[in-house]
Amino acid sequence: MRPVLFAIPVVLLLAAVSVFTGVGSLAASDDGRGWLLVVESRLPRTLALMLAGAGLAVSGTIMQMLARNSFVEPSTAGTAESAALGMLLAMLIAPGLPVAGKMAFATLTALAGTALFLQILRRVPLRSALMVPLIGLMLGGVVNAVTTFIAYRYDLMQSMGAWMSGDFSVVLRGRYELLWIGFALTLVAYATAARFTVIGMGEAIARNVGLDYDKVVILGLAIVSMVTATVVATVGMIPFLGLVVPNIVSLTLGDNLRRTLPVVAISGAGLVLACDIVGRMVIAPYEVPVGTVMGVIGSLVFLYLLLSRRSHAG
Numbered sequence: 001m002r003p004v005l006f007a008i009p010v011v012l013l014l015a016a017v018s019v020f021t022g023v024g025s026l027a028a029s030d031d032g033r034g035w036l037l038v039v040e041s042r043l044p045r046t047l048a049l050m051l052a053g054a055g056l057a058v059s060g061t062i063m064q065m066l067a068r069n070s071f072v073e074p075s076t077a078g079t080a081e082s083a084a085l086g087m088l089l090a091m092l093i094a095p096g097l098p099v100a101g102k103m104a105f106a107t108l109t110a111l112a113g114t115a116l117f118l119q120i121l122r123r124v125p126l127r128s129a130l131m132v133p134l135i136g137l138m139l140g141g142v143v144n145a146v147t148t149f150i151a152y153r154y155d156l157m158q159s160m161g162a163w164m165s166g167d168f169s170v171v172l173r174g175r176y177e178l179l180w181i182g183f184a185l186t187l188v189a190y191a192t193a194a195r196f197t198v199i200g201m202g203e204a205i206a207r208n209v210g211l212d213y214d215k216v217v218i219l220g221l222a223i224v225s226m227v228t229a230t231v232v233a234t235v236g237m238i239p240f241l242g243l244v245v246p247n248i249v250s251l252t253l254g255d256n257l258r259r260t261l262p263v264v265a266i267s268g269a270g271l272v273l274a275c276d277i278v279g280r281m282v283i284a285p286y287e288v289p290v291g292t293v294m295g296v297i298g299s300l301v302f303l304y305l306l307l308s309r310r311s312h313a314g
Contacts (some may be wrong), residue, residue: 050269071133078116085150
């Protein structure tokens with residue numbers, strides 16, 4: 001409980017900084033423009049950052065339990081690329097669909113892509129833990145290549161770029177509310193945290209203690225796919241977030257998800273808030289997308305984890 005009590009004030013402070021950071025002035029005026037800016041843009045953006053960060057961090061934790069590998073998360077398992085493919089197919093098949101309908105397409109393709117990734121892991125001899133993210137990155141590359149070809153063929157490259165950029169600059173009230181679905185799924189993940197902890201110990205142990213292994217795996221895939229789809233459909237993908245946060249929390253608190261999931265969710269929200277603040281301040285009044293900032297940080301942490309695992313193996 002102590003880590004949660006420490007993390008909450010930090011996240012609230014970052015949220016306050018996020019609300020008051022930006023080009024527009026919040027100074028009081030007779031026409032109420034400052035208050036309108038807060039209600040219509042700054043507050044929705046801050047909430048979107050927190051919801052996306054918490055959802056992706058928890059999704060990364062669940063994926064690591066399902067794959068039993070600490071290097072797996074939506075952007076290293078082909079899940080994000082599969083969700084982008086679903087968004088593209090929705091635009092081609094039913095261009096008049098609302099965002100929720102496109103998210104449903106993205107959920108189905110993300111679910112299929114993640115399930116395919118897990119099936120490949122079952123059939124490939126994994127002599128090293130480093131093979132798992134390598135397989136995921138290769139699968140994501142194939143899916144991304146197919147998506148790029150289709151997008152280029154139908155002149156939708158700009159839309160595809162938006163789905164993968166992780167840009168919160170366009171978030172306004174009425175355009176982020178789908179992310180609350182991710183928050184609801186985070187609560188579901190916490191309610192079933194003990195089952196995912198057992199799943200992380202292996203299929204044999206899970207079945208020996210009487211756990212319905214297949215149902216828990218399907219639940220985990222559904223949570224990961226829906227959260228990833230909502231984030232991709234709303235603001236675009238944020239790479240490596242689901243890898244960095246769970247690994248740092250696991251190193252300090254262990255792998256009991258009932259204990260660590262609240263810390264993972266709060267830390268994910270805080271990290272995305274911090275990346276957004278940095279992105280808005282580095283080249284102000286312009287912005288660097290959150291996905292770009294997180295990509296730099298996450299790739300460095302990813303390399304550190306890979307090198308440290310290699311040194312321990314040696």
